[in-house]
Amino acid sequence: MPVGPPPFQTFFADHRDAVWRLLVATVGPHDADDCFQETWLAALRVWPPAEEENLRGWLFTIARRKAVDEHRSRARRPLAVEAPEPVSDVGGTDPEPALWDDVRRLPEKQRVAVVHRFVADLDYAEIGAVMGTSAEAARRNVHEGVTKLRKTWQSSRS
């Protein structure tokens, strides 16, 4: 088996869709394009990362940083948008816009943790790396977010 870092192309092909979904979920479809390119350019420029890095945690940390930068620059624009636009803007393919709205209304830590867990399929250690917390704190954030969503959805059903 080959040792050392995988070819960048392989890593890109394996993770580009997850990065895209995550960015759409966090910055919205209009800014996702720019963040996507900035994320992967930054990843290519420093590729390969240090051997001890968890590659997905490393990648999504870059994506998170780009998303936060995007958010800040948007906040500086005169017509600041409060929250990411609805994800359903993407070709109208999202069948669950109302559920997305609930996710978007979670407190930030919970929202970021839930989205990384369920959109990008990261484990708690990876989410901890992205958010600069322990894996345990990441697990707690996901759990609290999910509990809140369950409550919302149960009460809307009854």
Next chain:
Amino acid sequence: MAELAFLKNGPGAPAATVEAFVARAGDEADVAVAPVDAPFGRVWVAVTARGLARVSYDAYDDLLADLAARVSPRVLEAPARADEVRRQLDGYFAGERTMFDLELDWSLVRTPFQRRVLEATAAVPYGASVTYTDVATSAGSPKAVRAAGSALGANPLCIVVPCHRVLRAGGALGGYAGGLDAKRWLLAREADSRTLPR
């Protein structure tokens, strides 16, 4: 959690977004790979800042892994960087080109002996053929016929360094990384560049 499955179901990165990234990043990759469709099948080429480093019949994933290990892991599929290589190969396949005018990156050549064998092979003209013994002799080691065969089998620059022009004494085809059908096709193409061989 089943209720959250919908979060994963969004569409993947749009083709236009991926293409825009490749257009911006292509020049920053150390190795750009690109497919070239030959009449007998697909080959992959790899280009570095120094020039053409690889013309390969390997499976795509094997090629990427080999390039990452032996050249640089900063490999990206960026076809635009191989436009000139593709143009010349297309011309060759069409029988309109008998020589390649490309910068070559020899860094995937493993030994000085292999380099001498490949350079001797590069000197064999279009439409001609030589034997493994001839190539070993030109490389300065007339007895190293088998080693010359191995060196050609590991040719990183198939077609451009025309190892298909090297045959066994007596005219048997010998071997070829792209399979004997490809070798036959190339030899037939060169034998009559006016008619597409079948």
